[in-house]
Amino acid sequence: MVLIRITYLLFALILTILTYVYFTRNYNYWKKRRVPFIKPTFFFGSILEIAFGRSHPGLFIAKHYWKFTGSYFGFFAFTKPYLVITDPELIKTVLIEDFNNFSNRYFHCDEKIDPVMSNGLFAIKNPTWRWLRTKLSPFLSLNKIKHMMANIEECDRNLHNYLEDNLGKNVETKEMSARYTTDAIVKYCFGISANSFINEDGFRLAGKKMLGQSFGRSLIVFCYYYATWIVKLFKFQFIESSAVDFVRDAFENAYCQREANNGKVKNNDLIDILIDLKKQNLEFNGFTFSRENLLAQAVTFFSSGFEAAASTLAFALHELGVNQDIQEKLRNEIKTAVVTHDELTFNAIHQMKYLQMCVSETMRKYPAVSFIHRECIDTYKVPGHELTIEKGTPIIVGVYGLHYNKKYFPDPEKFDPKRFNANNIHKIINCTYLPFGDGPRSCVGQTLGLLIVKTAIIHILRNYIIEKNSFTTEPIILTPFPIIQSKGGVPLTFRRLESAF
Numbered sequence: 350m351v352l353i354r355i356t357y358l359l360f361a362l363i364l365t366i367l368t369y370v371y372f373t374r375n376y377n378y379w380k381k382r383r384v385p386f387i388k389p390t391f392f393f394g395s396i397l398e399i400a401f402g403r404s405h406p407g408l409f410i411a412k413h414y415w416k417f418t419g420s421y422f423g424f425f426a427f428t429k430p431y432l433v434i435t436d437p438e439l440i441k442t443v444l445i446e447d448f449n450n451f452s453n454r455y456f457h458c459d460e461k462i463d464p465v466m467s468n469g470l471f472a473i474k475n476p477t478w479r480w481l482r483t484k485l486s487p488f489l490s491l492n493k494i495k496h497m498m499a500n501i502e503e504c505d506r507n508l509h510n511y512l513e514d515n516l517g518k519n520v521e522t523k524e525m526s527a528r529y530t531t532d533a534i535v536k537y538c539f540g541i542s543a544n545s546f547i548n549e550d551g552f553r554l555a556g557k558k559m560l561g562q563s564f565g566r567s568l569i570v571f572c573y574y575y576a577t578w579i580v581k582l583f584k585f586q587f588i589e590s591s592a593v594d595f596v597r598d599a600f601e602n603a604y605c606q607r608e609a610n611n612g613k614v615k616n617n618d619l620i621d622i623l624i625d626l627k628k629q630n631l632e633f634n635g636f637t638f639s640r641e642n643l644l645a646q647a648v649t650f651f652s653s654g655f656e657a658a659a660s661t662l663a664f665a666l667h668e669l670g671v672n673q674d675i676q677e678k679l680r681n682e683i684k685t686a687v688v689t690h691d692e693l694t695f696n697a698i699h700q701m702k703y704l705q706m707c708v709s710e711t712m713r714k715y716p717a718v719s720f721i722h723r724e725c726i727d728t729y730k731v732p733g734h735e736l737t738i739e740k741g742t743p744i745i746v747g748v749y750g751l752h753y754n755k756k757y758f759p760d761p762e763k764f765d766p767k768r769f770n771a772n773n774i775h776k777i778i779n780c781t782y783l784p785f786g787d788g789p790r791s792c793v794g795q796t797l798g799l800l801i802v803k804t805a806i807i808h809i810l811r812n813y814i815i816e817k818n819s820f821t822t823e824p825i826i827l828t829p830f831p832i833i834q835s836k837g838g839v840p841l842t843f844r845r846l847e848s849a850f
């Protein structure tokens with residue numbers, strides 16, 4: 350009996366030692382390479398506080414950004430070593446100059462587990478990515494977007510009716526913004542009216558399911574970035590299948606109707622571009638424009654676009670609500686533009702300098718995507734440093750850390766649009782301001798995203814006064830989710846402007 354107990358004990362001891370050795374086997378990886386690193390703890394590595402939702406990933410990286418003074422530092426996600434680059438010159442090298450060696454995101458999406466996400470522009474690997482981006486970029490060209498203005502009018506009307514119904518009340522502005530950006534992107538991509546202010550079960554619900562903040566969804570997103578082995582083990586899909594199914598039905602309907610029209614009705618939207626691409630029977634590296642791969646692009650544009658734009662819009666409205674002087678100055682600029690131009694065209698909006706400054710400063714203070722990631726494709730010697738990055742290493746650029754670095758943006762907590770005026774904008778060091786990323790793989794929807802955010806702000810300031818209310822928190826507390834969110838939402842009150850214009 351005693352012998353059996355001792356055997357059990359020995360077995361448990363050996364198992365514990367083996368587990369410990371297995372999970373800590375890499376923990377001197379960065380030390381060996383003389384790279385400063387965030388101390389790991391058993392099993393979780395350095396990311397315990399993100400894993401338990403105690404820190405926003407962007408904030409977590411930022412906190413250490415400010416602690417380490419060199420050009421880079423390392424950390425461990427479970428056993429995997431990650432490299433965070435902090436020096437703007439090195440960021441430029443990775444994102445732009447040596448892009449070919451860093452052209453993929455560190456985002457492992459298995460085609461067998463998630464065929465839709467893995468074949469979309471966001472996740473697909475180079476060289477197929479480059480080919481696909483060239484084919485899809487015309488859809489988001491300046492010329493096409495200029496024609497978007499007519500579509501936006503319908504979205505403005507829906508927003509207007511919603512605000513009229515909620516005058517003087519506490520409005521959850523993030524939700525309102527998400528409904529507006531959902532309507533705008535669905536109209537622009539699919540030519541469909543989503544009517545998210547009335548129909549909460551349609552695209553809005555699909556969007557919530559795609560990027561909602563439920564515990565399960567946050568966990569899956571976390572695993573995609575930090576624990577791909579868990580994704581593989583449990584076959585997690587990045588986007589919930591019921592949300593994909595909803596977009597599939599809507600996409601198929603629109604696609605079939607358009608095909609049935611035999612090209613007679615052209616909306617110049619994503620559907621038209623995709624129909625044209627399908628007709629050409631193109632093939633690259635095994636990738637074809639099959640129906641499923643067309644859907645992948647539709648889902649990618651929808652999911653990548655509406656949340657980032659909604660977050661930017663909501664935070665811009667928050668800052669205008671808590672900074673009445675800035676709100677008034679911006680309203681005056683808009684009034685002047687309305688008086689000068691008969692119609693608010695794309696060009697007229699583009700010329701509103703103070704509006705651009707306010708939106709730019711919003712994206713500095715609240716970058717929708719708080720960190721950018723790339724994968725080192727081939728072993729790479731870092732120019733001017735002793736470090737050699739091994740093939741397969743995830744590289745992180747902490748956008749939040751850069752935007753809140755006092756060296757680049759003094760008094761970073763202050764909302765100060767003047768940072769982006771004509772005198773100051775050229776002082777911003779390259780690759781320290783990255784709301785849309787940088788280099789060939791930066792955001793393809795930047796112009797559209799900015800237009801949607803700006804048109805909503807213009808419409809609101811022409812008709813309403815934005816005010817903070819007793820629920821408004823200042824400063825905003827961020828929640829632990831990759832796309833930046835505010836803990837208590839973005840509560841604000843809207844009152845009718847006496848002399849709406």
Ligand code: HEM
Pocket residue numbers: 470471472482534649650651653654655657658661712717718721722783784785786787789790791792793794795797798799802
């Ligand atoms: C204010 C709004 C937006 C912000 C702040 C934003 C931000 C970003 C960022 C930071 C990235 C990653 C860039 C990188 O890795 O270097 C990205 C990628 C991307 N965004 Fe946006 N985005 C916005 C709007 C949109 C819109 C409206 C669309 C489409 C309709 C869109 C589609 C995409 C796609 C497809 C990618 C992946 C591009 C590729 O890998 O080639 N985004 N976005």
